[in-house]
Amino acid sequence: MGLTDAPEPMSDAELRELLAARALDASVPSEDLQIDAFVARDSDAAAELARLSTAAAWIGATEALTPPPRLRASVLAAARARNRAPGALPDDLMRIYRRETDEFDAFVATLGSDDLAATTANGLSARDLIIHLAAMESMVADAVGRPVIELDAGTDVGGRTAAFVEVFGVQPIDAVLTVWRDAVAGVTEWAATGAPRGLLPWLGVEVGRDTLLVSRTFETWIHANDIRRAIGRPLEHPPAAQLHRMADFSMRNLPAWLDVVGRGHPGRTARVVLTGPGGGTWLVPLAADGSTAVEEADVAIELDVIDWCHRVGERVAPDAVSVRVTGDAGLARDILEAASALATL
Amino acid sequence: MPTVAWERGTRERLIARDDAALGECYDQYASFVYGLVLRVVRDPKAAEDITQDVFLGLWEKPACFDPAKGALRTWLGTLAHRRAVDHVRREEARRRRDQTAHNRVVTTPDVEEMALALMTAERVREALELLPPEQREAIQLAYFDGRTYREVAVIMGIPEGTAKSRLRLALRRVAMTLEEEDLRQWA
Numbered sequence: 057m058g059l060t061d062a063p064e065p066m067s068d069a070e071l072r073e074l075l076a077a078r079a080l081d082a083s084v085p086s087e088d089l090q091i092d093a094f095v096a097r098d099s100d101a102a103a104e105l106a107r108l109s110t111a112a113a114w115i116g117a118t119e120a121l122t123p124p125p126r127l128r129a130s131v132l133a134a135a136r137a138r139n140r141a142p143g144a145l146p147d148d149l150m151r152i153y154r155r156e157t158d159e160f161d162a163f164v165a166t167l168g169s170d171d172l173a174a175t176t177a178n179g180l181s182a183r184d185l186i187i188h189l190a191a192m193e194s195m196v197a198d199a200v201g202r203p204v205i206e207l208d209a210g211t212d213v214g215g216r217t218a219a220f221v222e223v224f225g226v227q228p229i230d231a232v233l234t235v236w237r238d239a240v241a242g243v244t245e246w247a248a249t250g251a252p253r254g255l256l257p258w259l260g261v262e263v264g265r266d267t268l269l270v271s272r273t274f275e276t277w278i279h280a281n282d283i284r285r286a287i288g289r290p291l292e293h294p295p296a297a298q299l300h301r302m303a304d305f306s307m308r309n310l311p312a313w314l315d316v317v318g319r320g321h322p323g324r325t326a327r328v329v330l331t332g333p334g335g336g337t338w339l340v341p342l343a344a345d346g347s348t349a350v351e352e353a354d355v356a357i358e359l360d361v362i363d364w365c366h367r368v369g370e371r372v373a374p375d376a377v378s379v380r381v382t383g384d385a386g387l388a389r390d391i392l393e394a395a396s397a398l399a400t401l
Numbered sequence: 402m403p404t405v406a407w408e409r410g411t412r413e414r415l416i417a418r419d420d421a422a423l424g425e426c427y428d429q430y431a432s433f434v435y436g437l438v439l440r441v442v443r444d445p446k447a448a449e450d451i452t453q454d455v456f457l458g459l460w461e462k463p464a465c466f467d468p469a470k471g472a473l474r475t476w477l478g479t480l481a482h483r484r485a486v487d488h489v490r491r492e493e494a495r496r497r498r499d500q501t502a503h504n505r506v507v508t509t510p511d512v513e514e515m516a517l518a519l520m521t522a523e524r525v526r527e528a529l530e531l532l533p534p535e536q537r538e539a540i541q542l543a544y545f546d547g548r549t550y551r552e553v554a555v556i557m558g559i560p561e562g563t564a565k566s567r568l569r570l571a572l573r574r575v576a577m578t579l580e581e582e583d584l585r586q587w588a
Contacts, residue, residue: 073565073566073569074550075569076565076568076569076571076573077543077550077565077568077569079572080540080543080544080568080572081482081483081486081543081544081547082543082544082548082550082568083549083550084549084550084551106470106471106475107576108572108573108576109471109475109478109479110471110472110475110576111572111573111575111576111579112479112482112544112572112575113474113475113477113478113482114478114521114522114525114575114579115529115540115544115575116433116436116437116440116478116482116544117433117436117437117478117521117522118522118526118529119436119437120432120433120436120518120522121432121435121436121439122432122435123431123432123448123452124445124449127431127435127449127452128424128427128428130449130453131423131427131431131452131456131457132420132423132424134457135420135423135457135460136420151416151417151418154416154417154418155413155416155464158462158463161462161464161465162462162464162465295413
């Protein structure tokens, strides 16, 4: 994408006069970038464009005409052919991965250049955080045998992100989004078409297909909210069923995470109650040594499911979480510490 | 009219790759999309191809449609019109072909929604007919002939600023008609 005839910068007043033309697709293509950037930063302009676009669509509706009957079957056949997994996606993990990545794609499309330059909580600009996601997603694509980019960027999270930023930091955001989309498509295809149930190397540990899908869903959601936070937009959360699946994933992995951070407690059990839509109750053994959870838990902790997920993503410190503890407070602290064992950025 | 709740539910089903949801969207909006595209491109085969692309666009990127920001009709209409105009601009030589005769019969399964849509479209048609002729011509050139506002200015022999303001006044008049119509329907 490139402008062949870069137009003169226009004032907001001039841009406002072009909103009707934009709604009618009658603006000049070389001016569209300026108009779209104006709309992205001016909420009144965005509302006016939405109003005029609705009017334009209704002008189109005055021409409604039944298409040839064969077209319906043709559209549905083409849709099925494009669906890499015939019919519905085969399991809920693929659906939540698909949903979250689709949401992210749509969200990024709403970001203007000022938004992309905003600094997120982890120090990266929004643009670089998107590049980081592409670096990670393409690493997954590599791991599952569907490489999408020839770039010797390694598998160290920081090093790989830096290498991607060096290449894509100076290019239009669409360039790295193409890599990210290709990687998402590759992972989806792998997961949908008989992905092996064996373990894959990921960030220094061996993980299964389901763990990989949920952790990618998790990271995509967390980073989208990082950007929303940086540009002052309200945070958005997945539907309750998806939150529950993600919380369940974290509970299944919590024993291993406790061991990873050196806080495992063999033979002891926690009852974790996550409140709010998508929450639930889990009995969790506090070490991955094969011991099972028992009804007589040594500690019970209760907190909001969103707070827990933010803790897993390390978006809140252990002592900043509002949590009710009954029983051994030391165990509760270790659980909250271990929750973010796999958080990367 | 389809509710926001219906649109949200349909969006989630599309994201979950439920092709029955795509079929429902097609039944609801195919006449709108196809009629609009055919009016712009004036080529039934191209109109079918673009209509198919529009629904496949919804199928492949359902999350790009945000019910909080506008109705699915507007989203599909914007996508359809943009693709139709792109086609026209690429196929300049074919742009002036005779329009195929077409009736205005619309059949879809959601009778209530389409009845309301037909009534609204009729109000919009009346609003267009009530526009000053120079505004109506500007809309015709820009929206249905795929002309830019600069080309509209040249064709009509007016300054660019006048072309912009004619388009703006005309479109605002239609928007006001819709807002009045919306109020009437909910009264």
